[in-house]
Amino acid sequence: MKSHEKRLALPRTWAVARKSGTFIVRPNPGGHPRAYSLSIATFLREYAHLASTLKEARQLLNAGKVSVSGRVRKDYQYPVGLFDVVSIGETHLRLVLDVHGRLITVTADHPERTIMRVTAKSMVEDKVQLNCAGGRNLLIAKDNASVAKNYKVGDALLVTLPSQDVIDHFPFEKGVVVFLTGGSHPGQVGTVEQIKGRNVVFKLPSGEIFATMRRFAIPVGKTEPAITVTAKKN
Structure with a gap:
């Protein structure tokens, strides 16, 4: 399998510049869906901004300074996906979605x-x-x-x-807090109001009520998210 791919052909969920170069590191196949997974080298360069070149990213990895979800990773194509925590020293970043459905990072309050x-x-x-x-x-x-x-x-x-x-x-039931990964409200947190077969009705903190497919809703807490899943507002 190729170790790179063209930037212009990247999934829309990747929040990276399309025209800053021709190629970008392709992640190895893993447990995360293609749209919600990127290589650790891309994470270090485009998200954490701790390396400006692939060479610098590989130096960090080979030095054993980068861990993903608690384990040191040295493969620059290792896939990082939704809710994974990347730790570099005392910096802990979790990969989540913004309200446009794009992968972003937030500071992990509970990296463990x-x-x-x-x-x-x-x-x-x-x-x-x-x-x-x-x-x-x-x-x-x-x-x-x-x-x-x-x-x-x-x-x-x-x-x-x-x-x-x-x-x-966190059982998928009425009252549970869910994080939305698709539909018209990705990257938002809501409370389940009703479950109708493959669909779920949820309420946003604003009080608005919407419906989406059940597969887009991930339970993240009983009364509030157990981990940080959204960016803090300034």
């Missing part, structure tokens, strides 16, 4: 935590396996089957990084 949405559930030998967004998996022992029974597809888990120990569980 992230939220994972459950996308599938199955049995592996005597354990329950939860497949989550971002390519993450959780194996729950048979002894905790009663706990795993409460985890359903569409729910979200607040976990520690990088160990993935479950801290809290």
Whole structure:
């Protein structure tokens, strides 16, 4: 697979300059959708602004100064996706969406935590396996089957990084706080008012009520987001 791609052909979700050059580093395939994933080299150059060239970005990575979600990464094509935390020294940045559906960074108030949405559930030998967004998996022992029974597809888990120990569980139900990734209100936070099959009705903090597809809504908290998912207003 090619290690680069043309800037003009990038997904619209990438908030990078299209005409500042011809090529940009292509991320390796990973657990995140193509539109919501970019290479760590691109993150360092275009988002964190800690490197002006690919050579400088690779020097930072090879020195072991960059970690993604708690693990040091040295592959400059390593994919960084939605809700991932990139740490460089004492700087911790989380990748989220703005109100235009573009990937942006916010300061991670809890860099040791992230939220994972459950996308599938199955049995592996005597354990329950939860497949989550971002390519993450959780194996729950048979002894905790009663706990795993409460985890359903569409729910979200607040976990520690990088160990993935479950801290809290956010069921997809009425009253839960959700972060929107698509539709007409991407990058916004709302409260679920009603669930209608594949659609969900939610209320924004402004009091406005809208409907969107259920797959666009990720539970992020019970009364407020458990992690920072939106940029703070000045």
